[in-house]
Amino acid sequence: GAVVSQHPSWVICKSGTSVKIECRSLDFQATTMFWYRQFPKQSLMLMATSNEGSKATYEQGVEKDKFLINHASLTLSTLTVTSAHPEDSSFYICSAKDRGGDQPQHFGDGTRLSIL
Amino acid sequence: SQKIEQNSEALNIQEGKTATLTCNYTNYSPAYLQWYRQDPGRGPVFLLLIRENEKEKRKERLKVTFDTTLKQSLFHITASQPADSATYLCALRNQAGTALIFGKGTTLSVSS
Numbered sequence: 001g002a003v004v005s006q007h008p009s010w011v012i013c014k015s016g017t018s019v020k021i022e023c024r025s026l027d028f029q030a031t032t033m034f035w036y037r038q039f040p041k042q043s044l045m046l047m048a049t050s051n052e053g054s055k056a057t058y059e060q061g062v063e064k065d066k067f068l069i070n071h072a073s074l075t076l077s078t079l080t081v082t083s084a085h086p087e088d089s090s091f092y093i094c095s096a097k098d099r100g101g102d103q104p105q106h107f108g109d110g111t112r113l114s115i116l
Numbered sequence: 117s118q119k120i121e122q123n124s125e126a127l128n129i130q131e132g133k134t135a136t137l138t139c140n141y142t143n144y145s146p147a148y149l150q151w152y153r154q155d156p157g158r159g160p161v162f163l164l165l166i167r168e169n170e171k172e173k174r175k176e177r178l179k180v181t182f183d184t185t186l187k188q189s190l191f192h193i194t195a196s197q198p199a200d201s202a203t204y205l206c207a208l209r210n211q212a213g214t215a216l217i218f219g220k221g222t223t224l225s226v227s228s
Contacts, residue, residue, distance in 0.1 A: 032214070032215075034216075042220065043205070043220040046215050049215050091157075104150055104162040106162065107161070109158050110159050
């Protein structure tokens with residue numbers, strides 16, 4: 001089945017640090033990738049949608065200068081949390097979708113980000 | 117705005133019983149609806165997709181129904197097992213049709 005690999009799975013860093021999270025589709029080409037954020041006992045909140053080779057589309061309220069997304073190839077997207085602060089601590093999950101309107105989205109196992 | 121509601125945050129049942137989870141949505145007419153399972157500290161795993169012209173879909177012990185008049189989907193797990201304990205998420209495409217949006221989920225606990 002379709003596998004999405006996300007790395008790292010856990011990051012602890014100091015306030016002000018920038019953190020990069022990678023998301024790879026291992027056995028399919030992901031024309032579209034998505035980044036979600038999830039707080040404890042809350043639903044997944046869509047942050048942005050990215051298509052390979054073009055700029056990401058951010059959801060309302062998500063700062064694009066703070067959460068930099070790059071989707072340079074059909075199998076790799078990165079999310080960089082710039083100058084992270086404690087309020088950015090959360091569970092970040094990437095997702096990838098194959099071509100076709102009603103294909104399911106496949107998810108990585110998430111990155112637990114803790115900013116001290 | 118679009119809203120997805122899953123009827124309860126938690127559902128506790130005994131092993132062997134059927135678990136029924138509800139997903140209601142408003143302000144949207146989705147062409148299809150999806151159900152995912154999420155274990156603690158993990159990403160969601162796709163379970164089933166049901167299209168608007170399908171009343172029911174089955175996969176092993178799972179069954180999903182989709183009533184576009186009631187704007188509701190029911191998700192059933194028959195002969196439940198402790199290993200079925202997880203959070204189950206209902207998901208629909210957003211208005212732009214580009215990404216999934218999720219309900220808050222129902223956490224199912226199956227006791228032996």
